Amino acid sequence: MRTLSLCLLLITIVLVPYNRVIHNGFIRYDDDAYITDNAHVKAGLTRAMVKWSLTTYDAANWHPLTWLSHAVDCQFFGLNPAGHHYVSVLLHAINAVLLFLLLQGATGFRWRSLMVAALFALHPINVEAVAWAAERKTLLSTMFFFLAMIAYGSYVRRPGITRYWAVVFAFVLALMCKPQVITFPLLLLLWDYWPLCRAWSRKLVLEKLPLLLLSAVSAVVTVRAQRAGGAVKSLVEYSPFLRLETAVVSYASYLGKAFWPTMLAGLYPHSAKLYPVWQVAASLILLALITMCVLHVRGNKPYLVSGWLWFLGSLVPMLGLVQVGFQSMADRYAYIPFVGLFMMVVWPAGDWIRDHKFPRYALAVSAACCLLALGALTYRQIGYWRDTQTFWLHTLAVTENNYLAEDNLGEFLFSQNRTDEAAAHFREAVAIRPDDLTANLNLGAYEYRRGNLQQAIERYRIVAKQATEPGLRTTAYTNLGFVYRQTGQVNDSTQSFEAALRISPNSSKAMLGLGLIAQGRGDLGEAIRMYSMAAKAQPSDVSDLLLAQAMRLNGHQKEAEVIYDRLASSPHLAEAEMTVESLVPGK
Numbered sequence: 238m239r240t241l242s243l244c245l246l247l248i249t250i251v252l253v254p255y256n257r258v259i260h261n262g263f264i265r266y267d268d269d270a271y272i273t274d275n276a277h278v279k280a281g282l283t284r285a286m287v288k289w290s291l292t293t294y295d296a297a298n299w300h301p302l303t304w305l306s307h308a309v310d311c312q313f314f315g316l317n318p319a320g321h322h323y324v325s326v327l328l329h330a331i332n333a334v335l336l337f338l339l340l341q342g343a344t345g346f347r348w349r350s351l352m353v354a355a356l357f358a359l360h361p362i363n364v365e366a367v368a369w370a371a372e373r374k375t376l377l378s379t380m381f382f383f384l385a386m387i388a389y390g391s392y393v394r395r396p397g398i399t400r401y402w403a404v405v406f407a408f409v410l411a412l413m414c415k416p417q418v419i420t421f422p423l424l425l426l427l428w429d430y431w432p433l434c435r436a437w438s439r440k441l442v443l444e445k446l447p448l449l450l451l452s453a454v455s456a457v458v459t460v461r462a463q464r465a466g467g468a469v470k471s472l473v474e475y476s477p478f479l480r481l482e483t484a485v486v487s488y489a490s491y492l493g494k495a496f497w498p499t500m501l502a503g504l505y506p507h508s509a510k511l512y513p514v515w516q517v518a519a520s521l522i523l524l525a526l527i528t529m530c531v532l533h534v535r536g537n538k539p540y541l542v543s544g545w546l547w548f549l550g551s552l553v554p555m556l557g558l559v560q561v562g563f564q565s566m567a568d569r570y571a572y573i574p575f576v577g578l579f580m581m582v583v584w585p586a587g588d589w590i591r592d593h594k595f596p597r598y599a600l601a602v603s604a605a606c607c608l609l610a611l612g613a614l615t616y617r618q619i620g621y622w623r624d625t626q627t628f629w630l631h632t633l634a635v636t637e638n639n640y641l642a643e644d645n646l647g648e649f650l651f652s653q654n655r656t657d658e659a660a661a662h663f664r665e666a667v668a669i670r671p672d673d674l675t676a677n678l679n680l681g682a683y684e685y686r687r688g689n690l691q692q693a694i695e696r697y698r699i700v701a702k703q704a705t706e707p708g709l710r711t712t713a714y715t716n717l718g719f720v721y722r723q724t725g726q727v728n729d730s731t732q733s734f735e736a737a738l739r740i741s742p743n744s745s746k747a748m749l750g751l752g753l754i755a756q757g758r759g760d761l762g763e764a765i766r767m768y769s770m771a772a773k774a775q776p777s778d779v780s781d782l783l784l785a786q787a788m789r790l791n792g793h794q795k796e797a798e799v800i801y802d803r804l805a806s807s808p809h810l811a812e813a814e815m816t817v818e819s820l821v822p823g824k
Contacts, residue, residue, distance in 0.1 A: 240341070243351055244334045250608065251330040251358045254616040258326055258368050259319040265625040265649045266503065267371035270296050272307055273316060276776045281312035297466025299458050302413045303374040321370045328376040329367045333358035335383035336576065342390050344432040349587045352604060356579045359611040361498045361618045363575075365568040368622040369503070374415035375569050381411035382418045382573065389425055393433055401444070408448060416459040417573065420551050422448035427546055431539040460559070466708070475507065475557070482512045484556040487566040489520035491552070494571070495578050498614055500635040503621075503628055504642055507557070507565040509670060531581075540584040547577030563641055625649045640666040644675045656683055674700045674709055678716070685720060693720050701736075711741040718750045730754060745775035752783065753820055761791040778804060778813035786817070 263273050272278055277289045282305065290304035307321075314320025333354045340350035357363070366375040385407035392400035411418045422445040429435040475483075494501065531541040555570040590600055621631040629646035633639055647662030660683045666676035681696030697720065700713035718733035731754055737747035752767030768784035771777075785800035804810050 244337065247333045247337055247354055247358060248330045250355060251326065251333055254612045255326040255367060255619065257616060257619045258322040261322055261368060261622050262318045262624045263370055264622065264628050266645055271371040278304060278307045279311050282308045294462040294465040297463045299462045300374050300414055302410060303377060303415065306373050306377055325367050325370065325373055325376055328380060332376065332379050332383060335380065339383055339387050342387065349583050352583045353579045355608055357576060359608055359615055360575065361501060361611065361614040362494055362568045362571050364615055364618040365503065366572045368619050372569050375572050378411045378414035378418050379573055381407050381414060382421060385411060385421065405447060408451060412451065412455045416455045417554060419452040419455050419554055422452060423550055424547060427543045431543040479511055480558050482517050483507065483565050484558060485517055485520045486512055487556060489523050490566060491571055495575055501568055501618060502632045502635045504632055505565050505636060506639050506641045507563050538585065541581055544577040544581035548574045638669050640669040640673050644679065647679055651679065656686055659683065674704050678709060678713060681716060690720055690724055707740050711737045711744050715744060715746045715750060718747065722754065727754060743774040745771040745780060748774065749780060749783065756787060761787055765791060778807050778809050779816050782813050782817050
């Protein structure tokens with residue numbers, strides 16, 4: 238009964254500060270790719286959606302359960318962000334409860350386990366994983382990770398094939414949400430050392446081999462998915478030495494944020510040059526000193542070794558040794574690793590309190606003050622995720638030379654037709670990093686909108702020539718195709734669209750471009766074929782409207798009417814008609 242009461246208490250302390258999240262919207266930073274602009278997800282939980290989730294490498298990941306989770310949210314809440322956010326809050330509360338049950342079951346210490354779970358529940362560094370709708374994958378994978386840990390404890394107490402398969406099953410589900418948990422088999426060895434205190438034997442290693450095999454398979458699939466999405470960066474972009482330096486400095490930075498959780502940002506850009514020698518040396522010395530200290534006292538305080546190696550080991554996949562994306566570190570990456578640090582703080586404190594017979598009321602007041610302070614910081618941090626503009630302005634305020642934040646804020650302002658404000662941020666990004674191809678691409682769009690077509694072509698050519706990421710190159714060639722078409726350079730336009738399709742065969746915009754060219758020369762059959770392919774690759778009102786118009790012109794009146802009837806109920810029809818009007822003058 239007491240355990241149940243404490244679980245309810247944990248849920249309550251999560252809901253109090255996180256209730257604020259229901260006033261937040263979606264952020265133009267992966268929320269569009271995962272939810273608001275994803276036709277598959279917005280369709281809800283359908284058979285086609287399930288098939289797509291199992292086969293797609295969209296968003297440079299293979300995580301079918303994450304996609305299904307977002308689809309279920311859309312099924313119930315549509316695009317109302319409050320529902321999506323509150324499901325994430327409930328998942329975070331569940332994770333806090335599972336962590337408490339895991340630690341209590343493994344150690345037998347109720348109050349220490351509760352304090353670790355409470356720190357996990359309220360530490361502001363976890364706001365990113367909860368308040369960012371697109372990070373549902375972190376919450377889901379952690380939930381199944383904790384369930385796998387609990388199942389492992391049951392297996393150790395009473396070994397059996399059924400209990401072992403329960404561990405495997407939970408681990409597979411965790412990997413199908415996010416591959417951040419691939420270190421799970423190694424963390425189980427730490428768990429064997431402490432708190433399970435199992436005697437070392439060959440069996441401890443052998444029983445982890447199937448799990449290690451699953452981790453290896455997941456790693457291969459993840460690298461393939463990220464390469465397909467252009468997320469893996471080359472050794473030219475980030476040298477091996479820079480990656481090692483970043484890993485060392487990031488470890489120290491995470492430690493700082495654990496004990497002084499302010500200046501938290503949604504995006505910490507990767508340095509383009511080597512770090513100062515003093516910074517790398519100081520970070521190395523700090524890590525070495527902590528490692529030597531915990532090893533020195535391992536006989537009396539084994540939880541320090543287990544907690545420290547948990548922190549170091551579980552962060553390895555996210556350190557950028559295989560660089561994915563442009564970030565040097567991220568708050569969401571600390572979601573599981575910080576559990577090790579919380580154990581390193583709570584267990585020694587518990588020993589000291591026991592040895593010095595610290596008064597219970599003073600202990601309760603101290604713990605409450607600590608949690609209240611963290612809760613207040615968490616409540617404030619949630620506010621920075623209120624909307625896209627607030628989010629990026631805060632990110633720029635707490636980071637330096639953040640060209641990525643400049644790009645993203647500029648893109649948001651551009652989407653709001655605040656083009657001059659947007660251009661200022663794009664130019665600032667280029668000033669920070671001249672090889673920022675995203676900023677060049679966006680400046681091309683700015684010049685295109687202002688009617689400066691030649692300047693737009695120059696910007697797009699830069700990106701098409703220099704970009705290694707398929708998405709950027711595809712967009713650059715597609716945009717070039719539309720600009721060339723507007724200037725009457727039909728051959729260059731056709732070549733640009735075809736180049737885009739060679740890079741990304743499912744690029745619906747490039748297909749639409751080729752369809753427009755075919756329609757312009759009177760080849761309605763080819764136009765219909767391209768519009769149909771575009772509608773299949775990426776369903777949209779624009780592709781459907783172009784297809785219906787071409788069918789009507791080609792004499793397929795009944796087929797056109799079916800599409801028009803379907804479009805009649807679309808809330809975006811007027812916007813699509815304006816877009817088609819601009820693409821097909823005179824229609």
